Amino acid sequence: MGLQNEEKLELGCSSSQQRSKKWVLLTVRVIAFLATATATLVMALNKETKTLVVAMVGSTPIKVTLTAKFQHTPAFVFFVIANGMASFHNLMMIMVELFGQKLDYKGLRLAMIAILDMTTVALISGGASAATFMAEVGKNGNSHARWNKICDKFETFCDRGGVAIIASSAGLILMLIITAMSIFKLLNKPKSVSS
Amino acid sequence: MAKINKIFSNILRLLAVAATVVAIVFMVTSHDSAQVLNLTFTVKYSYTPAFKFFVIGEAIAGGYTVISILLSFKTLFWRLIVILDMVATVLLASSISAALAIAQVGKKGSTHAGWLPVCGQVPHFCDQVTVALLAGFAAAVIYFVILLCSLYAVL
Numbered sequence: 001m002g003l004q005n006e007e008k009l010e011l012g013c014s015s016s017q018q019r020s021k022k023w024v025l026l027t028v029r030v031i032a033f034l035a036t037a038t039a040t041l042v043m044a045l046n047k048e049t050k051t052l053v054v055a056m057v058g059s060t061p062i063k064v065t066l067t068a069k070f071q072h073t074p075a076f077v078f079f080v081i082a083n084g085m086a087s088f089h090n091l092m093m094i095m096v097e098l099f100g101q102k103l104d105y106k107g108l109r110l111a112m113i114a115i116l117d118m119t120t121v122a123l124i125s126g127g128a129s130a131a132t133f134m135a136e137v138g139k140n141g142n143s144h145a146r147w148n149k150i151c152d153k154f155e156t157f158c159d160r161g162g163v164a165i166i167a168s169s170a171g172l173i174l175m176l177i178i179t180a181m182s183i184f185k186l187l188n189k190p191k192s193v194s195s
Numbered sequence: 196m197a198k199i200n201k202i203f204s205n206i207l208r209l210l211a212v213a214a215t216v217v218a219i220v221f222m223v224t225s226h227d228s229a230q231v232l233n234l235t236f237t238v239k240y241s242y243t244p245a246f247k248f249f250v251i252g253e254a255i256a257g258g259y260t261v262i263s264i265l266l267s268f269k270t271l272f273w274r275l276i277v278i279l280d281m282v283a284t285v286l287l288a289s290s291i292s293a294a295l296a297i298a299q300v301g302k303k304g305s306t307h308a309g310w311l312p313v314c315g316q317v318p319h320f321c322d323q324v325t326v327a328l329l330a331g332f333a334a335a336v337i338y339f340v341i342l343l344c345s346l347y348a349v350l
Contacts, residue, residue: 148308
């Protein structure tokens with residue numbers, strides 16, 4: 001009887017703290033969702049067509065139409081998929097937080113949220129770094145491998161790619177913060193008094 | 196239970212150190228040269244920033260793992276180790292991802308950008324880089340399991 005009263009008192013003192021922490025976590029999740037969704041959309045709609053004059057036959061110029069799409073580079077495809085999955089994960093976590101308070105599986109709810117957050121962080125970091133290095137090769141070329149730079153011809157493509165990568169990096173930092181908060185929530189969860 | 200977890204975690208950390216060392220050694224010693232039309236075409240890992248980042252990332256993660264093995268004999272630092280394990284996992288994931296992206300372009304080329312594949316002329320370089328990337332990928336996967344073990348140990 002005495003133990004139950006103590007437990008109720010302890011929970012009552014920190015419940016306002018827990019509620020404000022819950023809203024902080026939710027806000028950061030919404031911002032991270034917006035960042036990764038922006039990165040996904042900007043990169044997925046990244047396309048540029050340019051007509052170049054290749055040679056002159058007499059007085060008629062021969063024109064070649066070149067297109068730069070994100071699907072041409074597997075690194076950018078992985079970037080789009082990784083950020084899409086991260087946005088979906090954040091959306092699911094927001095829904096579960098707002099509408100699914102009762103959802104639990106053998107008491108492992110907080111642990112599963114923390115583990116899923118960690119996998120999403122690893123995924124976003126992989127996508128962002130692959131896209132960054134591909135963009136660096138596209139911008140500076142590689143003289144040793146005889147790879148020409150493409151950013152001087154396709155400026156809009158490169159600019160939009162850069163914006164997507166910056167948005168994804170911001171999402172990565174926010175996801176790291178979210179994961180740290182989820183782990184702290186997991187470590188500080190009130191241990192249930194059994195029997 | 197905690198002791199079994201600690202021993203298992205330390206064995207995994209030793210495996211991760213071995214994987215990162217293999218990755219670094221194979222990447223650093225990979226160089227090759229080929230003669231193409233009277234021009235000598237040399238390839239080293241340091242010509243590509245992605246491979247340099249890969250070596251640096253693996254070195255940092257490997258060094259941190261050695262320190263964490265030594266630290267794990269004192270149980271004061273558990274929470275710090277969980278956070279640093281997460282940082283190391285993210286670092287390993289991003290270095291292997293960057294190196295794989297560039298290696299894929301080196302192997303298959305990119306017809307849209309007019310980049311020719313490099314592996315046809317320097318097969319020895321490509322083989323060594325492949326081994327290094329496999330070891331790096333194994334290190335990343337092992338590190339994720341280490342992270343789960345550390346989290347379980349702190350609960």
